[in-house]
Amino acid sequence: MEITTLCYIEDDGKYLMLHRTKKKNDINEGKWIAPGGHCENGESPDDCVRREVLEETGLTLKSVRFRGIVTFYSKAAAGDRDELYTKEEKSPFSNDVTDYMCLFTSDDFEGTLISCNEGTLEWVSRERIPELNLWKGDLIFLDLIKNPEQPFFSLKLTYEGDKLTEAVLDGKVIE
Template sequence: MEITTLCYIEDNGKYLMLHRTKKKNDINEGKWIAPGGHCENGESPDDCARREVLEETGLRLKTLRFRGIVTFYSKAVAGDRDELYTEEEKNPFSKDVTDYMCLFTSDDYEGTLTSCDEGTLEWIAKDRISELNLWKGDLIFFKLIDDPGQQFFSLKLTYEGDVLTEAVLDGIIIDPDDYIY
């Protein structure tokens, strides 16, 4: 299991998005996601989000808001990610992987946007987000984070390969199409 972070940075009705096109063996290759990455030893999720945003964008977050935890249950894709796990963490009877992603937002940052060695950074208008090549589950949490009244949430997304097969929000199975951004 891995703990990762994503931080959607908002400015003037746009989100800063990263088109993942440069990193080899990238499960997100070709997808648009937010800046983020894996927590390092001794880091809190907050620390990780701040570090990853700075490394990938050149922007320093002044404040950030922890919006939710997303559990990714990926069936039959673990072989593509074996280098991320120790032998003890790998289940010899399954190729399933569970990861936890801490989801943050921020609209309070400083600095100048730099280039990213993992892809291209671009400010995308909120009303164009659904036009991007995204994981289907990302559209669910886009809708959740865009709601200013949305409380902290737990979202479990089950994928078989690239196909979203189930979404569970705060313990209740939902129809992903009801939550599409």
Template sequence: MDITTLCYMEKDGKYLMLHRIKKKNDINEGKWIAPGGHCENGESPDDCVKREVMEETGIKLNSVRFRGIVTFYSKAIADNRNDLYEDEAENPLSKDITDYMCLFTSDDFDLSGAVDENGQLMDCNEGVLDWILKDDLTKLDLWKGDLIFLDLIKNPQQPFFSLKLTYEGDVLTEAVLDGKLIDLNTI
């Protein structure tokens, strides 16, 4: 079980998104996600998100807002889990995986270390960074469950939430928000 972070940084009605196309054996390969990553020993989620965003983008987060916790339950499916989690090398195809993701937003950050002299975003070793209009996010190749929490965080008054997303391979099979089942046909 891992604890990860994700931060949606907002500027001018856009979120900074990462198109994951460079990293080998990436469970998010080809998807668009926000910057973030795995917590290291001794890190709080706040520490982790600030470090991961800096490593992936060069952006220094001045402040963040912890919006919710997302439980990802991935049911093992043969031929879809190879090499995705190196620490499960014994038999990764036979294991279900549960990860907890701490979801953050921020509109208070320093871009000075993230852009070149022309104001263009620096290169990222995990994919391509781009500022995407919030209204255009649904046009991207996103995980279906991301649409649920993106809808939640667009409301600044949304209270802290707990969301459980169950996947079988790439298919979202169940979503539960604050203990209540979500009808997947409405997503």
């Protein structure tokens, strides 16, 4: 089980997106995602998202807003992608994997974009985001965060391989 972060950084109606094309054995290979990554020992999600954004983009987040927690439940994912998960991340009873992602937004940052060793960074208009190669569940939480009044939420996304099979928002199944 992992704890990760993701931050949708917004500027002038655009989100900073990362096209994951450079990292080996990347579960997100070919997908467009926001900057973020895995929490390290001793880090809070806030510490992690600030560190990861700085490392991947060169931008310093001056403030962030914690928008929600996303539970990713991947059925048999570890068996399909053994090289992507450590022994500790796999269940001894199945190849299912559960990860928790802390979802943040920010429009308060400074710095200059750098080249990212995980892919290509690009400012993409919010209207164009659905045209990108995204995980289907990402469209659900992107829809939630576009509303600044959206309360903190808990979203569970169940995948079988790359296919989203169930989405549960605050305890209620959604279509």
